[in-house]
Amino acid sequence: MKFAVISFPGSNCDYDMYYAIKDALQEEVEMISCDETSLDGFDAALIPGGFSYGDYLRSGAIAKFANIIPALIEFANANKPVLGVCNGFQILTEIGLLPGALQHNKSMSFISQIEPLTVVNNETLFTNLYKKGQHINIPIAHGEGNYYCDDAQLAELKSNNQIVFTYDNNPNGSCADIAGITNQAGNVLGMMPHPERAVETILGSEEGLTLFQSILKSFKGELNRVN
Amino acid sequence: MLTKPELSPQEIKDQKVYLEWGLTEEEYTTISKKLLGRLPNYTETGLFSGMWSEHCSYKNSKQVLKKFWTEGSRVLQGPGEGAGVLDIGDNQAVVFKAESHNHPSFVEPFQGSATGVGGIIRDIFSMGAKPVALLDSLRFGELSTPKNKYLLDQVVAGISHYGNSIGVPTIGGEIAFDASYDGNPLVNAMCVGLMDKDKLKSGVAKGEGNSIIYVGAKTGRDGINGASFASSEFSDGEDLNRSAVQVGDPFMEKLLVDACLEVIDKHSDILVGIQDMGACGLVSSSAEMASKAGSGLNLNLDLVPQREDHMTPYEIMLSESQERMVFCIKKGHEQEIFDVFKKYNLDAVTIGEVVNDGHYTLTHQGEVVCDIPTASLVDDVPEYQHVGQKPKHLLETKENFVPEVTDVAETLSKVLAQPTVASKESVFRQYDSRVQANTVVAPGSDAAVIRVRNTNKSLAMTMDSNARYIYLDPYIGGQIAVSESARNIVASGGTPIGITDCLNFGNPENDERFYEMDQSVQGISKACQTFDAPVISGNVSLYNETDKKAIYPTPVIGMVGLIEDNRHITTQDFKTAGDLVYVVGQTFDDFSGSEIQKMMTGEIYGSFDHFDLETEHHNQQLVSKAIKQNLVQSAHDLSEGGLGVALAESAFAQELGIKGKLDLTAAQLFSESQSRFVISIKPEHKSEFEALMQDSATLIGELTQEPTVDIKLADQHLIAQVSDLKNSWKDSLTCLMK
Numbered sequence: 001m002k003f004a005v006i007s008f009p010g011s012n013c014d015y016d017m018y019y020a021i022k023d024a025l026q027e028e029v030e031m032i033s034c035d036e037t038s039l040d041g042f043d044a045a046l047i048p049g050g051f052s053y054g055d056y057l058r059s060g061a062i063a064k065f066a067n068i069i070p071a072l073i074e075f076a077n078a079n080k081p082v083l084g085v086c087n088g089f090q091i092l093t094e095i096g097l098l099p100g101a102l103q104h105n106k107s108m109s110f111i112s113q114i115e116p117l118t119v120v121n122n123e124t125l126f127t128n129l130y131k132k133g134q135h136i137n138i139p140i141a142h143g144e145g146n147y148y149c150d151d152a153q154l155a156e157l158k159s160n161n162q163i164v165f166t167y168d169n170n171p172n173g174s175c176a177d178i179a180g181i182t183n184q185a186g187n188v189l190g191m192m193p194h195p196e197r198a199v200e201t202i203l204g205s206e207e208g209l210t211l212f213q214s215i216l217k218s219f220k221g222e223l224n225r226v227n
Numbered sequence: 228m229l230t231k232p233e234l235s236p237q238e239i240k241d242q243k244v245y246l247e248w249g250l251t252e253e254e255y256t257t258i259s260k261k262l263l264g265r266l267p268n269y270t271e272t273g274l275f276s277g278m279w280s281e282h283c284s285y286k287n288s289k290q291v292l293k294k295f296w297t298e299g300s301r302v303l304q305g306p307g308e309g310a311g312v313l314d315i316g317d318n319q320a321v322v323f324k325a326e327s328h329n330h331p332s333f334v335e336p337f338q339g340s341a342t343g344v345g346g347i348i349r350d351i352f353s354m355g356a357k358p359v360a361l362l363d364s365l366r367f368g369e370l371s372t373p374k375n376k377y378l379l380d381q382v383v384a385g386i387s388h389y390g391n392s393i394g395v396p397t398i399g400g401e402i403a404f405d406a407s408y409d410g411n412p413l414v415n416a417m418c419v420g421l422m423d424k425d426k427l428k429s430g431v432a433k434g435e436g437n438s439i440i441y442v443g444a445k446t447g448r449d450g451i452n453g454a455s456f457a458s459s460e461f462s463d464g465e466d467l468n469r470s471a472v473q474v475g476d477p478f479m480e481k482l483l484v485d486a487c488l489e490v491i492d493k494h495s496d497i498l499v500g501i502q503d504m505g506a507c508g509l510v511s512s513s514a515e516m517a518s519k520a521g522s523g524l525n526l527n528l529d530l531v532p533q534r535e536d537h538m539t540p541y542e543i544m545l546s547e548s549q550e551r552m553v554f555c556i557k558k559g560h561e562q563e564i565f566d567v568f569k570k571y572n573l574d575a576v577t578i579g580e581v582v583n584d585g586h587y588t589l590t591h592q593g594e595v596v597c598d599i600p601t602a603s604l605v606d607d608v609p610e611y612q613h614v615g616q617k618p619k620h621l622l623e624t625k626e627n628f629v630p631e632v633t634d635v636a637e638t639l640s641k642v643l644a645q646p647t648v649a650s651k652e653s654v655f656r657q658y659d660s661r662v663q664a665n666t667v668v669a670p671g672s673d674a675a676v677i678r679v680r681n682t683n684k685s686l687a688m689t690m691d692s693n694a695r696y697i698y699l700d701p702y703i704g705g706q707i708a709v710s711e712s713a714r715n716i717v718a719s720g721g722t723p724i725g726i727t728d729c730l731n732f733g734n735p736e737n738d739e740r741f742y743e744m745d746q747s748v749q750g751i752s753k754a755c756q757t758f759d760a761p762v763i764s765g766n767v768s769l770y771n772e773t774d775k776k777a778i779y780p781t782p783v784i785g786m787v788g789l790i791e792d793n794r795h796i797t798t799q800d801f802k803t804a805g806d807l808v809y810v811v812g813q814t815f816d817d818f819s820g821s822e823i824q825k826m827m828t829g830e831i832y833g834s835f836d837h838f839d840l841e842t843e844h845h846n847q848q849l850v851s852k853a854i855k856q857n858l859v860q861s862a863h864d865l866s867e868g869g870l871g872v873a874l875a876e877s878a879f880a881q882e883l884g885i886k887g888k889l890d891l892t893a894a895q896l897f898s899e900s901q902s903r904f905v906i907s908i909k910p911e912h913k914s915e916f917e918a919l920m921q922d923s924a925t926l927i928g929e930l931t932q933e934p935t936v937d938i939k940l941a942d943q944h945l946i947a948q949v950s951d952l953k954n955s956w957k958d959s960l961t962c963l964m965k
Contacts (some may be wrong), residue, residue: 009571010478012394016664019680049662051392054478110387110657141391141659197664202678202793204667 001219003029004042006072008063013049013086017196021046024199025212034066043219044081045072047088049141049194059102059144060090069095081125081215082188086142089180089190098183098190099157100149105142106173112141114204115193116168117179121161124182125218126189129210136207138193140171145192147174147181160184165191233539236266248276248452254609262603270589270596273541274604277452277507278514281769284608287735288767291745296752299761301724308429309350309503310420311763313725315789319679320424321686322356325364325417325727325785327768331450331472332385332414336378340385340414341475345549347418348395349503352484353552355428355491356420359663360677361390363400363416364690364729364783368409370646370963375404378412379654380964385475386416387657392477393484396666397658399675400690403647405825407694410773415729417690417785421679426491430502432513432555432581433520437499439513439579440564443483443551445534446509449473450547479550479573486571487552490564497560504551510544510604512553513579514587518605523586526579528596540589540596555581613735615742620832621699627833628818635893635940636947638823639871640955642897645822648868649959672798673864674719676790685796687721687788693867694779695820695831701743701780703835705750707901710843712786713758714864717847718904720795720854721788723758726751728765728784733777735769743780744769751782757840758847760786795854799863800880801907804932806860808885809916809924810870812846812903813837814895822867823897843902849923850904856919858912865903871896871945873905874927874936875952882949887928888939896940 003021007014014031021029030042039045053062063069076082076097084092092098105111114137119130130136149157154176157163165180172192180191195208239245245255250272258275259266267275281287297305303320304312310324328343344361351358363386368375379402390397395418432439450473490498502512509531517524528543538546556564561577568575582588587604589597600607632638642648655670667685668676674687691712697704713723728751733740755762771778790796801808818824819833853859865873870891878885889896907930908916917924927938934949 010392010481012392012481012662013664016662019664050394051478051481054392054476056478109384110391110659112391112659112661113656139661141661143391194661197661199664202667203661203664 008034008052010052011050017048020196020199034068039075047084049086060094064094084190092190103146110143115140129214145172147178233269270540278604295762296756309353322420324764326766327729335472336381337385340382341389343416344389345475347416351418351420353503355426356422358395360419361397362690365402366408366413389477391659407779431500431519432516435583436558437581440554442575445532447534452545482571497557499555514604523582528591530578532574540591613741616738618739632893643956644959673715685790687719689715692783694781698779701746702750705747706754709754712784716788718862720797721790723760730767731781802860806907808927817900821899861907863905869897884931884935886937893943
């Protein structure tokens with residue numbers, strides 16, 4: 001399986017994501033610049049965390065205009081897996097692949113800590129190896145992770161099972177404790193916690209690796225089904 | 228902006244403006260009579276004032292800095308370059324340095340601390356290393372004033388802003404409070420980098436005709452002549468200095484790091500030298516690079532990228548705009564550099580060339596505005612010899628303090644809530660400590676640990692100082708500062724390999740302040756030699772006085788240790804009920820400068836009668852051996868607050884209790900005798916551990932599932948709920964900030 005990590009100027013978790021795939025998942029991965037215009041040949045696209053273009057405006061607001069974005073939208077519409085973590089999640093909401101927006105944390109300060117989460121939906125291509133209701137510990141590190149959507153949207157997220165991860169002790173004020181959601185089709189996941197920082201025991205947790213293994217499993221399952 | 232016509236050389240002399248810029252009468256005379264043989268013009272006088280400031284020249288501290296021990300088998304680069312470099316084997320090297328940003332952080336705490344972080348990161352990648360970790364040592368006045376709360380809040384926000392955005396994890400450091408830092412907070416930042424040994428670069432400009440290339444952000448009017456400003460004392464009129472503070476842009480610096488590391492990685496053959504533009508901006512970086520090779524430079528200031536109109540040569544050369552670097556590139560290969568920087572949308576411009584005549588020549592709008600020997604800016608700076616005098620407060624004899632502890636549980640709870648001891652989690656959680664996915668031990672344990680990717684090795688690092696001890700005994704206090712850092716490293720499973728330092732002191736022209744610096748440096752140096760941890764870099768921040776009141780002498784030690792095998796990484800947290808708990812080292816009545824002395828009396832005084840460097844080293848080696856023999860479950864160094872605090876801190880994470888006894892008084896639970904650790908081991912290792920430690924370890928008791936600290940002391944029985952102790956430790960800082 002071949003992964004693309006899309007690096008924007010100011011992305012700073014791009015290599016963390018790259019090594020998570022290369023060393024921990026041990027699959028093929030390539031770092032590509034957001035100046036590229038194609039995702040041809042890739043089976044999954046990963047948008048890493050960081051501060052794209054410095055995030056001096058609303059997070060992700062400038063990244064929205066990068067060359068790669070039309071290709072990314074096309075990739076997502078072709079039902080291929082797209083994962084956005086932290087700044088990647090913010091970018092996915094900016095470009096409309098995911099609903100809602102990420103506001104400043106309720107405390108108005110940056111929060112970096114290991115965060116207990118619950119896997120609410122284990123029937124996605126990103127979470128099929130977790131158990132439903134499983135508690136996992138994944139680090140968070142963000143200043144703008146306070147997920148917001150209006151009531152109608154929230155009702156829709158709930159009824160479509162789009163809420164994938166929730167916080168056990170909501171750290172940032174997110175509505176409905178949301179830590180990660182998918183699009184309606186379930187092939188685009190945005191989440192504030194950093195699974196790529198929890199892929200080796202020496203880093204304190206391997207519980208993020210399961211997410212990448214899930215992507216691989218569903219890719220292989222899909223291949224088998226097609227063949 | 229209208230610029231006033233510059234004063235003529237004669238007007239500068241007659242109006243003595245050089246005095247305002249920090250040059251003395253004697254220095255001005257040396258420059259005009261001896262070095263130039265004529266009166267310096269406006270630009271030249273400005274360059275001299277910056278380059279001859281303490282911040283750039285170390286003219287008042289060189290005599291002391293020479294006393295540092297800087298040798299050792301691992302040293303690839305000692306003091307004198309952007310940062311020091313140590314060999315860690317497998318063709319890898321660790322690069323580190325600490326730097327102070329005290330004065331700017333007082334005037335504008337957010338940008339002051341942010342640019343402190345930015346500056347120290349540039350020092351690291353200018354050596355060719357990838358920055359992998361940041362630490363900060365902070366000192367503030369007591370949190371009883373709104374101003375100090377504001378300073379803490381904004382300094383932390385600034386560090387968080389810059390470090391998080393650029394993507395270098397902030398993994399440790401320390402914060403302490405004392406009234407002596409009222410009006411003079413300390414903000415010291417340390418950066419650690421990793422590199423392949425054979426890619427080491429230096430800041431040099433040589434080879435006639437080679438190009439001087441300016442890269443990074445454009446030059447503006449921020450921080451003009453900031454180095455002179457940092458080398459003077461504050462007075463109540465400090466607001467006039469606001470323009471001397473720079474503004475940081477971590478996004479720009481992220482691009483700059485990536486671009487520079489690409490040049491070092493892929494174009495090393497054409498890269499003659501690289502240096503960061505730090506204090507005194509373009510003049511210090513370029514002049515220092517040239518002086519190292521005895522070269523001269525011709526620079527055309529019209530080519531310097533500028534973001535403001537009508538900048539004068541004085542402003543262009545002394546601006547401290549951030550995120551800028553200077554390269555010396557082999558003639559004819561400039562385009563390769565331009566191509567790299569274009570990719571990152573950054574400026575890269577040839578602004579001049581190396582010449583062999585030794586002259587530092589600047590042209591601006593067709594006119595030569597400076598033509599002086601390069602050496603006069605760097606090598607000809609006078610060195611001042613000072614003679615120290617023992618401070619008066621050290622001549623007074625007063626009986627050492629021994630506290631009266633009537634309710635040991637209540638006292639322990641109070642000591643845990645002292646802001647210097649209390650949990651700093653509310654601060655650390657604002658720093659991204661895990662970006663780069665190498666962090667093994669995050670802030671909060673003795674030393675932070677990051678693994679070296681693709682090896683089985685890790686680096687432990689810490690920043691430490693106890694200024695109260697140094698105030699009471701600069702020589703012993705200096706030794707203790709290094710010893711405590713080393714204990715932190717050893718407790719985390721590492722071996723100390725080197726230190727960097729920030730020497731924060733008052734006015735060196737005051738004999739008593741000079742004595743403090745001189746004695747503490749000698750103490751530091753002696754301890755470094757004992758632990759085989761040479762001084763490889765550092766900086767000096769003098770004149771930390773406001774209205775003639777000096778800070779405590781505060782040399783901050785940044786130490787790096789090597790963990791040869793990741794299985795040896797050890798944390799301070801107790802792990803499992805049933806494990807046995809020991810204290811390593813002897814406890815005496817050591818309350819001079821202690822947390823409990825300050826808490827109970829509001830002052831500090833007394834002498835250090837029991838510290839011995841050899842015992843310290845011996846105990847560290849024993850603990851190190853025990854860890855390497857896989858006998859140790861947890862290890863915690865004893866420092867502020869003593870044994871009581873260390874036991875409590877170790878119990879907090881898992882909320883385990885401890886049941887046992889100690890042949891110590893309740894007061895001695897708060898003694899700050901040095902050279903001690905709290906260790907827990909599995910019961911099956913009891914005989915092996917005790918055989919190794921001999922008399923150096925004393926069994927306290929065992930860990931219990933029941934979360935109660937239950938220890939029989941010689942004169943009292945300590946019974947306290949771990950949750951109660953934890954609450955007073957955990958919430959204290961947040962409450963004080965309200």
